[in-house]
Amino acid sequence: MFALYRYRSHRISAPTPWSIRQFRRALGIMIGIGLIGLLFVSLLLPVQAIEQTNTVYLPLIQRPKEPNAFGIETASLNRNWLRDRAESLGSTWVRLNTVSWRDVQPDNAATFNWDVESIQTFESELQAANQAGLTPMVIVDDYPDWATQRDGNAGRCSPIKPEHLSDFAAFAQQLALRYGQDVTYWEMGNEPDVDPDLAFFPDLFGCWGDIDDPYYGGEYYGEMLKVVTPAIKQVAPSAQVMIGGLLLDSPDSNATNPGFGQPEKFLEGILRSGADSSFDIVAFHGYPCYMGANIDADLNHPNWAAEGGVNIGKAQFLKNVLASYGVSKPLMLNEVSLLLCGENPTVSEAFLQTQASYVPRVLSRARSEDVQAIVWYTLEGPGWRSGGLLAGNDSRPSFDAYQQFIKRIGASGRPTRLPDSEYTPQVEAYRFATASGTVDVLWSNDDQTYPVDVFKEVFRGAETRDGEPKTVIGLDQPDTPRVLIEIGFEPVYILR
Template sequence: MHTTRMQLMIALLLLGVVFGGQFFLPFAQPVSQLRIETGNAQSEVANPGSVYLPFVFLKSPLLTRFGIEMAHVTEVGGLSKVVESGANWIRLNGVQWGEIEPVRYSPPVYNWDALSGLEQELQTAAEQGFRVILVVRDTPSWAQLVAGSSCGPIKPEYYTAFGEFLAALVGRLGKFPYEVDYWEIWNEPDVSINTTNTTYGCWGDLNDEAYFGGDHYGAMLKTVYPYIKQADSTAQVLVGGLLLYCNPTALFQCEKDDDSHKFLGGMLAAGAGPYFDGISFHAYDSFFYVGGAIGMYGNTNWNTLWNNNGPVIAAKAEFIRSVLQFYLVPDKYLINTESALLCGKATDPPGQFPCETASNSAFELTKAYYVPQAYAAAIAADLRANVWFNLAGWRNSGLIYHNKTGRPAFYAYKFAREELRDAAYVGRITESDIGAITGVVGHKFRQGGKIIWLIWSLDGADHVVTLSQAPLAVYDVDGTPIVISDNSLTVTIQPYYVEFPN
């Protein structure tokens, strides 16, 4: 734990003794991952065998699962809108090793000036109370296993050099005034090796039929993890956001990287289980345009659909946990660091049919309806966080327009965060809850003194449900109140929040 954090914690604990501070457990966190909340200074318990009850200061920001990726934590980058949204997590991509250590010297020489802009953004994020997930990537030319592949694997003889760099980086950015806690090692490393794409990938080895290169990534983690923990024992090390392009049971539908699902198993087979704290993964769904209908989406590579088992978050989380269980390392938390509803190709002009940007377009409304469904799925899957990718948008996924005004999905995000901020998952809405009505799906949560349902039509038709008791309130996705009579609720393709007394 950083010295400044320890001093602050001790001071607050003493104040708690003097003034009768209240101690309680935070939401949905296992004992091995309890946090010490001390204003903006927060840290994980390093020793799973130790249990600390957190002192919660009155001005401590509420930690939720809601996050947003930003290109830059600046006003131009949309900082005011992220603050307005209520998001607690920001993901930044990130730090490029190759820029900071372009030449290998002994002892190493780091060009920290390359981080000057990022450091200002990290300081701003810390001042605003955000928890930052910082991606570290980019192999310097002198360390590349495959020449010209900066996103690709590191030569094994330079794993130690990467560890030394990470130790220096964590020692620099993991303390005041930057306070970075979460370190994501690479971005989509399970993408196949290439020399053209540098922002994601690419450790995936098409010639490795057993593990798709995951064993090499695992060997790297085994080397660098101790360096990170030596620099900051509370630092959280994340497996770089796994793309998981294909469900291994749905390979016939996949077009590329068919063996990417073997990557995680390769890491664990290499003995990397003790050498990371959590797994970051990416889960996207795509909008389906069917005659202008609203609410249709899916991920064909994972056989998930809006009217069956979507969003895809649940399927990917279940797969990851099955692999962890197989290798006997089940006690790892998961974070979806890229979540969104996509439309069109990356090379298509934004807003091109059928991805029109008008607030009443089928796509923008579907995206708004998808937001609460995605966060409900994240809570149901017990993810530590779910990060929307991204604020400005990729493949039309944005929450805001170019003029920084909110799209419908922004207001859906903002209200979802308000309703589900620290909600505990209760379970699925069953037919017995709604009088045996079929074609309806939803989730139940406990939040404060309320039970909250998130409910919508699974088949797209309207269904009249008679509630067993009068609700406290009913809201649509952006928080507009819905008036009902005689406890009769018409469930539509738009998700509704229904609040009941606990």
């Protein structure tokens, strides 16, 4: 938590005559300490001298919560009811996209205004995150016109001019200095692998992409990181700088979308720039579109089916690019959902149930690739293309499925993808070692059901996707050494 205080003048009582010397001596010491402090701060700010407003951000103690790999994004965490829903979900990450450089420094003046509405909202979101025990990852973008290569509204979605990279670094440094006790994870933009000419919603993208560049603008984005990251870490050495979550629409754009450059080369461009030591985490996004009831849209995505699906395919693609340059970095999947695409689609019960069954799939698959955090977009609903977990204050089936997954899996580590021989080739299964014992999560990837068996001596129970007891055959037959469970498209938890 935190509190925001303004400086206030306090009247100091006049000292008595016998204490004048002591008072002057103490005052001199205090002034000396203050001057040393100012000198120290000035040494930390080599980028640009900044005139500050007189507000001070003072963080308080965060409510402890056992960390896990699961999170949500929301634009309204400061609403009490939404904060309560986030807390009840059980996730420990929240992605925030409220910080606006454009608002804080609208003109090229050596002044930061922290009293603007967007920053006040951000601070209330941080307070709510602390109250709910959530770890924030904060997007830093929304660049001012004067700093970007394009003017007007398009400037919100444009790379920063080379001569203003130091100004961006100064802003990012002040963010880290001001909020570093509450924020460790700073994300440099959102979907930067998008060319500004393709951005229909400039407020939503990072837009460092360049169709005409063989590495799609990644090298210049890397140059930005080489300026900004050292400035952040100078005042917050433990800060983690994230590459803005990559859209990464295809592993081979020449085949899937010819004539629009190769955005899949963006990460390689960053590495070619020599910026491998200027970021800590690679973030990416994964959005399959609903294809019908009980169809796994992740595995059947036209651009990623041959690579193992959207999320496994993207994770492996990024790890391979990093490895080709001798680099290893953690991955975070910080936007994910099953979307309802097309014009005027109908939110059917079939969609809602398929979306709910997607939740354990994407969480299990991503964790099996050692993805460190998975963030659902969004908590509130219906959300973009009906991707939200809530409908008003009511839980959608996807919320219940997410809550149950966290309850069962918790803070366990990377799961094992089980071989076909463990159950049956028609079933996809993952094994988690949890604090309460082994938990297998399994499902079929079609609309058929398949029987699987488990030895009674290791069987502790079985639950549906939503936490209800699962029908088990043979449990009450003492002469049968195994139990039998029917597995269909809806995921099942087997407790061992």
